Amino acid sequence: xxxxxxxxxxxxxxxxxxxxxxxxxxxxxxxxxxxxxxxxxxxxxxxxxxxxxxxxxxxxxxxxxxxxxxxxxxxxxxxxxxxxxxxxxxxxxxxxxxxxxxxxxxxxxxxxxxxxxx
Numbered sequence: 001x002x003x004x005x006x007x008x009x010x011x012x013x014x015x016x017x018x019x020x021x022x023x024x025x026x027x028x029x030x031x032x033x034x035x036x037x038x039x040x041x042x043x044x045x046x047x048x049x050x051x052x053x054x055x056x057x058x059x060x061x062x063x064x065x066x067x068x069x070x071x072x073x074x075x076x077x078x079x080x081x082x083x084x085x086x087x088x089x090x091x092x093x094x095x096x097x098x099x100x101x102x103x104x105x106x107x108x109x110x111x112x113x114x115x116x117x118x
Contacts, residue, residue: 017101023068024098024108030065031091031110034076037061038089038112049082049089049112069097079106088112 034053037060042049050056053064053076067075070093079092092109099105108118 020100024101026068027093028108028116031108031116034091035110047087049087051082053077053080067093067097
């Protein structure tokens with residue numbers, strides 16, 4: 001019984017960290033996919049980005065995704081900033097969803113012209 005408890009203590013942190021990394025990877029994929037949709041929108045709208053991510057649905061994306069770490073929250077909608085002059089945007093996973101992996105609050109982000117940043 002003691003051996004099982006020791007094994008669980010050794011394995012559980014690795015499992016939790018791997019699960020958090022998987023969620024971060026899925027979040028980054030969501031940001032990249034939304035950035036692609038924003039680029040298509042911009043191409044079709046005189047190089048202007050939408051005022052809200054909900055303007056992308058359903059033509060450019062089916063729905064605005066949710067960060068897997070946030071559960072039912074809307075960190076992407078809250079973390080989207082569109083600038084009209086010059087036409088640019090910042091898309092952020094708003095909140096402290098990935099701080100367990102050493103990322104700062106409101107990370108990762110996808111910036112027009114820069115790409116994905118932590």
